[in-house]
Amino acid sequence: MNLSCDVLVAGGGVAGIASAVSAARKGAHTVLVEKNCFPGGTAVNCMHRYICGLYSSCPALPCGTLNGGIADEICEEIVKLAPGTKPVRMGKVHLFPFVTGDFTNVLRALCEKQEGLEFFYETRIDSVKSERGNIRRAFAKGPNGELQISPRAVIDCSGDGAIIRMSGASYYLSPPEERQLAGFCFKIEGIKDPGDMAPVSVPYYISQAAIEKKIPCYLKYTKFYHGNTEGEGYCLMSLLPGENTEKTDEARKNAVKIHDILKRTISSFRNSEISGMSSVIAERDGLRMKGEYTLTEEDVLSGRKFHDGVIKSAWPVELWDIKKGPIYRYLEPGTCYEIPLRCLKSNSIRNLYCAGRCISASRRALGSTRVMGTCISTGEQAGLAAVKELRVP
Numbered sequence: 001m002n003l004s005c006d007v008l009v010a011g012g013g014v015a016g017i018a019s020a021v022s023a024a025r026k027g028a029h030t031v032l033v034e035k036n037c038f039p040g041g042t043a044v045n046c047m048h049r050y051i052c053g054l055y056s057s058c059p060a061l062p063c064g065t066l067n068g069g070i071a072d073e074i075c076e077e078i079v080k081l082a083p084g085t086k087p088v089r090m091g092k093v094h095l096f097p098f099v100t101g102d103f104t105n106v107l108r109a110l111c112e113k114q115e116g117l118e119f120f121y122e123t124r125i126d127s128v129k130s131e132r133g134n135i136r137r138a139f140a141k142g143p144n145g146e147l148q149i150s151p152r153a154v155i156d157c158s159g160d161g162a163i164i165r166m167s168g169a170s171y172y173l174s175p176p177e178e179r180q181l182a183g184f185c186f187k188i189e190g191i192k193d194p195g196d197m198a199p200v201s202v203p204y205y206i207s208q209a210a211i212e213k214k215i216p217c218y219l220k221y222t223k224f225y226h227g228n229t230e231g232e233g234y235c236l237m238s239l240l241p242g243e244n245t246e247k248t249d250e251a252r253k254n255a256v257k258i259h260d261i262l263k264r265t266i267s268s269f270r271n272s273e274i275s276g277m278s279s280v281i282a283e284r285d286g287l288r289m290k291g292e293y294t295l296t297e298e299d300v301l302s303g304r305k306f307h308d309g310v311i312k313s314a315w316p317v318e319l320w321d322i323k324k325g326p327i328y329r330y331l332e333p334g335t336c337y338e339i340p341l342r343c344l345k346s347n348s349i350r351n352l353y354c355a356g357r358c359i360s361a362s363r364r365a366l367g368s369t370r371v372m373g374t375c376i377s378t379g380e381q382a383g384l385a386a387v388k389e390l391r392v393p
């Protein structure tokens with residue numbers, strides 16, 4: 001099948017959904033291609049429970065999100081499905097809670113009701129053709145065979161910069177030993193009377209097992225949190241970053257080992273069961289586009305503003321270090337930094353934009369920009385920018 005469109009969005013994670021909806025709302029014929037059969041990408045696959053990066057860093061409960069727009073709409077729709085949901089404070093930050101099923105329903109509905117937006121699930125972009133500094137064609141495969149798309153502009157929301165790499169655009173990629181820990185989540189049900197000690201005692205017993213070499217050392221940064229219903233909990237395992245596509249089976253085996261340790265050492269886990277696992281290993285760090293500007297950690301921590309600042313964020317620089325585990329560097333309370341539009345525009349391919357995890361940011365600045373709230377807003381702004389430059393009537 002051959003298809004022409006104004007804007008092609010690659011990837012239907014949170015950034016891709018926001019990009020596609022904002023472009024279509026401006027009248028652009030928009031095509032969104034997602035290789036999974038569901039929207040939401042990493043947030044859904046890794047069973048996230050909180051949207052981070054939506055609020056300012058003030059100690060009081062914030063009254064609104066920093067960027068409004070589609071991020072606000074998503075939160076409002078979640079509240080309709082789960083009345084009473086409101087931001088919660090954890091340490092120095094505020095997060096917006098959600099359950100996976102509601103979240104995918106909200107994202108799916110946002111796309112389905114959007115005129116001018118065509119969504120192709122289970123379809124993967126395998127290659128693109130660039131000519132004279134522009135992407136001219138994208139080649140994808142889906143349930144109905146091959147798809148050849150001729151876009152006027154492309155927004156890479158693939159998380160790992162798939163289109164940036166395929167198009168020959170310039171990019172940054174840190175060596176695996178400098179990247180942040182990756183993650184793999186599994187859900188446990190049937191935990192009896194967990195009390196308040198489970199979040200503390202689970203990491204303790206896991207790190208003991210790592211010290212005794214019963215499980216690999218990097219698993220010691222595994223986190224545990226309770227779910228919404230009684231007896232439900234989630235273990236977020238930390239894994240080494242890098243070429244992880246072939247390592248899902250190993251992660252599954254380690255999940256089973258961790259669960260066995262918990263069953264043997266914590267009485268409330270004795271009759272519990274694993275009831276779900278991530279389908280792939282999720283990377284925090286990866287390929288980032290070289291844009292017209294590259295956001296730095298100094299920009300983030302100093303709360304820098306830009307003449308073309310289009311997104312605000314106050315999320316700390318959160319780095320999951322291979323040797324030291326999670327490290328947080330916070331902005332001054334009440335301040336926020338801006339992400340300039342130039343971070344969303346390629347410096348080498350004229351009709352290429354990006355949003356979400358692969359924007360033009362240094363490795364350390366990515367520690368702040370990669371959270372879902374910020375990804376949604378970079379998506380929305382990339383969609384608007386692409387349409388503005390195309391001058392869609």
Ligand SMILES: Cc1cc2nc3c(=O)[nH]c(=O)nc-3n(C[C@H](O)[C@H](O)[C@H](O)COP(=O)(O)OP(=O)(O)OC[C@H]3O[C@@H](n4cnc5c(N)ncnc54)[C@H](O)[C@@H]3O)c2cc1C
Binds near residue numbers: 282
């Ligand atoms: C372990 C871990 C825990 C985290 N916890 C939190 C948290 O609690 N809260 C929070 O706010 N953030 C959290 N984050 C960060 C956050 O989940 C991600 O950075 C964010 O969701 C990225 O969104 P995205 O849309 O840029 O990319 P993704 O969510 O990765 O979406 C990219 C999409 O593109 C699709 N795709 C890729 N290549 C192709 C292709 N060639 N063709 C078609 N489709 C393609 C993928 O299938 C995917 O759906 C966490 C990240 C990790 C790794």
